[in-house]
Amino acid sequence: MNQDDMPIGDIEDPKSAVESTEKTMDSRTSSTKFGSGGGAKGDLVWSGMNLKLMDKKNKGNVKLDILKDVWGKAEVGKTTAIMGASGAGKTSLFQVLTGRLPTQGDLVQEGEIFLGGVRVDPRDREHRKLFGYVAQEDALHETSTPREALRFSAKLRLPRTTSDEEIEALVTKKLRALGLEDAADTIIGGGFKKGISGGQKKRVCIGVELIASPTIIFLDEPTSGLDSYAAAQVMQLLDDVAKEGNIVLFTIHQPSSKVFNSFDNLILLNKGQVMHQGAVDNIGADYKAAGFPMPENYNPADWVIDVSEMNDIDDLKKTTFFASEPKDHKIIPVKGEKLEVPDSKHVSAFTELKYLLSREFRDIKRNPLMTVINVTITSILAAIFGIMFWDVGRKDRAEFVVVQAILGSLVNIMISTLFGQSNSAITIFARDRPLFLREYSTDHYTIVPYFLSKLGSEMFNAFAAVFAQALVVYWMMGFTMGFGNFLAITYAMSLVSTAVCVMLGAFFANPENATALFTLVVVPQLYFSGVFISIDLLPDLVQWAQYVCSLTYTSRLALAYELQNCEPGLAAQNCEDTLARNNVNIDDIWWYWLALLGLFTAFRLVAMIVLRSKANY
Structure with missing residues (x-):
């Protein structure tokens, strides 16, 4: 066993350490x-145990005696x-x-x-x-x-x-x-x-x-x-x-x-x-x-x-x-007597995070199948998109149809990233949820180190997938924006979408329920984000929804970076018109990044609060 495979906390010679x-x-x-x-200081005794289900309609009335004088x-x-x-x-x-x-x-x-x-x-x-x-x-x-x-x-x-x-x-x-x-x-x-x-x-x-x-x-x-x-x-x-x-x-x-x-x-x-x-x-x-x-x-x-x-x-x-x-079963407690609980100083949150992260990445190393499948599927879809929109970014943007094709290619990649990374996140979170509930309830660690460790492994898996995607489509489509910008936008899209999945997974123990609700939460983004229909054409009652859609900001960022430096003349005019029709303001690029950060943080915080409440019996 090499050093990388050595389990958490291993020492050089465990056998000799045991003996010593x-x-x-x-x-x-x-x-x-x-x-x-x-051992125990005495017997565990319970007395007069009742558990009643109260009638919600008729307050004060008992609907069912679940336990009676147990x-x-x-x-x-x-x-x-x-x-x-x-x-x-x-x-x-x-x-x-x-x-x-x-x-x-x-x-x-x-x-x-x-x-x-x-x-x-x-x-x-x-x-x-x-x-x-x-x-x-x-x-x-x-x-x-x-x-x-x-x-x-x-x-x-x-x-x-x-x-x-x-x-x-x-x-x-x-x-x-x-x-x-x-x-x-x-x-x-x-x-x-x-x-x-x-x-x-x-x-x-x-x-x-x-x-x-x-x-x-x-x-x-x-x-x-x-x-x-x-x-x-x-x-x-x-x-x-x-x-x-x-x-x-x-x-x-x-x-x-x-x-x-x-x-x-x-x-x-x-x-x-x-x-x-x-x-x-x-x-x-x-x-x-x-x-x-x-x-x-x-x-x-x-x-x-x-x-x-x-x-x-x-x-x-x-x-x-x-x-x-x-009568002799009932105990009259001694006034002021307290239960003797071991006074153990728990390890720090940093130590909790250290061991949780080590376990997460050991999991990826020993079970790389989920990561490999995710990267493979993402790469295949990227190749299909690359063939469909082959060299579109290098064509003459003086033709408006070319600019429309660039818009279509970017939007399709964002949507593919949105859905592709979500399935993996829901599956992994649903698998690990019972483990968290057991360990958290038995005081293994606090909630923040756990979420940070899960975030670490999710960020690794998401980066592997979007990096493979970027390597395939960026040069096939011939985008003019920097490779780093393209990678950062798709990576941000994947992180926000996984944050939504983790939030839904916190609400529902059953992954099928989380997946069903994810569809209900995400599909409206295709319309409220303004990529298929202008925001101005939406009813005033629902126009606010654009601000809570990650697709709104990633599509606007992608369009801003790709179309902000078109060739002077008709090409520049077509690019400016496309940006205007999609409500993209070049001066607001940093606001779009901050909005994505805000959505990511909000979804993660909600997930953390909900999961903690589920674990507090």
Whole structure:
């Protein structure tokens, strides 16, 4: 492996560094298998949990009780599963406990959550430092390796005083504990390239959270999409994590009997209420006492769900199910007592940007396909335009038809740039959006460094495409403006169009929705910019739209640079007439550049604000 391929934070001899710093890391975290840093200080307890959907039309009235008087406990050193049929409320309870309930004005949340007898607010970013959260979807950086993924998380989440050698030792230790040593330096993979297995990806997701030594591990459907062997491996890993003195709480759907029997405790919800909770070892006796003995050779996970689904809830409430919250379960917090949160000084924004940029450009290097496709398609379209408008810039402009052809060539190139760079931007942003939401919510980095790093990779990809385009069409068409001017205009067009795509991608998680709206946003530019119809002929009501169209300014810049120095005589007259008809003022060139800069900045700021609001649960 050469120096350019070396992962982020690599040192010259990782093996020797691991050996020399293993003892140091044990003293800084713990000598346990996962180095959890002491484990949880007490059980996670929730009491009187209610979640109500209010009626918008009839204010004050409850439209739906999503959760009703829910109570429960996740114990230190044990794994606790939340189960329930579809609509039982397990996802809602999990979102409340993890602080990831979407912010909506018509949702009212009640109840208290305690950790070790101290009140905790999972929506507080400081309190979240105690939590590790593994989503159902494996939101991982596809071109990274498991080692790089854990190192990246460690670099940005551990105290800034942690040295590279210490981080390397910790990462190696985690990989060993996760059973990922053999796959440590294999690409994680995804849609573009095959990588590690699904079970290994899930263990990487867990490892990325364990690297920050949380005391509570939340997992949403940790065995989803895994085969029985991989699911059993993941459950064994979670059991090991719990036995280190941590709290492990997860939702799960239709587990196998083997997976079900690996839980310590079960919380079963039915229509937003706690139907049953207790030790899995006692499930047979508990259900028998309630009048529902488990048949032989029956998956207990299926049986508990079948009982809740096949029986009326009012009948079930006449049994030992749906027990009320015990009085001794409710906790009276000590006045003035605060939650103990690790005081870790986060790395600087510059360091965040450094590692984010390094990952972005490593992604381009390892997965150049998107860039190659974009450059290839752009070059082919440029060659087609070059043939259509061959040598048009060198022809006699005394003929008005030649000036019209120059206008057509420039406008077509701008439109091609506008649409061509947008498709690539929407695809890449949609792919990376889940990764950002996971990393931002777990305090990997702040919003500004992330956007700057994405901008860096987008600028590189856009420049590669427009530079290839300029090399093809500039000399084929014979433009008289400087090559630098032509390149700068098309580059500005591509950057503003990608800014629009990023803004739409921030609003919509589904790339198809963003693409559909992009068409609605961009197509009107063809008309409001004045390139096909004079602005003066548009209704007064919509003439203002020209000022928010990037095509307005790029087409005017291109025309200004190309037609401002035509030969004296009839050629100069034709050029001046064309500039006037298209509302181009040579003296306003710098204003056009400033307008493009303003649009670019505005779209990026809106995207940043929207995406940040989406990540703040």
